[in-house]
Amino acid sequence: MSNRHSDEIDPVTGYGTTGHDWNGIKELNTPFPRIVIWALILTFLYSVVAWILLPAWPTGKSYTKGLLGLDQGETASEGYATIAAGRQDWMARLQSEDFGELQADVSLMRAVLPAAKRLFADNCAVCHGASGQGNTGFPVLADDNWLWSGEPDEIADIIRFGINSDHSDARISEMPSFDWMERADRIKLARLVAVLPNQVTDPESPASVLFMDNCAACHGDGGAGGLGIGAPSLTDGSVIYGQDAQTVLQTLNRGRKGVMPAWSGRLTDAEIKLLTLFVVQMGQSHGEAER
The missing domain is CATH 1.10.760.10 (Cytochrome c-like domain)
Known part of the structure; x- marks a missing residue:
């Protein structure tokens, strides 16, 4: 490789060469692309505007609010309040009505099941699977097989009190060891x-x-x-x-002794009813699919 100053002009591109030569391959002295320069300028200008208008710089326990005064925490809280207000009517019905009345109201079930699906995903899917298909050590919920009756009131009590949990009303289910047997x-x-x-x-x-x-x-x-x-x-x-x-x-x-935790301390009675309706609906959908 040679490295020398050159005034040579490339006949194809019209650009000068740098004088660098790698085994006959010459390096062109091309200018920096203008579009990249403009992109860098515009990016810098946008960052300055964003720093001024939007929340940006930390100041210890707080941060600069920006001229627009945007706060995503407040936006999220307002959105949650809107959702809660829209659910208030049917959440009140969940607390006051029994399962038969709730299941008989088709329009109500249509309204509550999307929220129930989200509640199931947040609290139950990690063990029982996103569609209630179960996992090793965790039962399938999308079928008609139950250790106790599959009636809604029984399912609600299992969610509320758990199985082999530390709640005094928990269901008990234990398979003892038979290691004493030949x-x-x-x-x-x-x-x-x-x-x-x-x-x-x-x-x-x-x-x-x-x-x-x-x-x-x-x-x-x-x-x-x-x-x-x-x-x-x-x-x-x-x-x-x-x-x-x-x-x-x-x-x-x-032996075996699986544990289903009690959810009474984390979920409200209305949410437990909501989950129960969703689990019952999964079992009914499975039965209809088999037919």
Whole structure:
């Protein structure tokens, strides 16, 4: 590479060269693009105007307000107040009317469900999924399978008090460990439970006898479920931890005790009713889709 002063003019572009030569490739001495210069000038002028008109510079505990006096905090508060005022009528109805009256009013349900969907996304979706599809250890809400009844009042109480929570009115649901049982018997039980959703089992088999002696008291004869005591059905494929033989064996070895927190301290009664209506609607939509 050579580096020397040059007055040479490039015959193609008409620009002079810098005198830099890289193995026969010469560098043109082109001027800085005017459009970039103007863009920089306009950007600087805009920043000066923005500093004057808009909130900009921190001043310790506060900031310069700008000549326009804009405050996004106040704007957000005003927007929230507007939304709250628009909801006031139906929020009052949620507090005073029972679920049957609320569900019978089609126009009311149409108005409240968008707000209910947002409330569900903010408080429930992280565990139960955005569409109530459930996750490992967290039940599906978009179906008709419930540990207790799926009646709205029962769902509302579960939201309000929780399951295995520290609330005195919480629902209790616990699968004890069967580690006291012989491992061979636990394996037999695990294999039996794994096939219950898909096939009829021999009630006289050793595994079925083990089930009747140790599991039927909670899960019902044949694993049909103990509705009302928090023992799930083992025949509908809705077990939240999984129902393959290996997972069932882990459950027998260690037990299970999931927790649904109580929401009574965070959500109002009207919001709990709103969530309940949304959960019920998800289950109804699932039933209609299956039909």
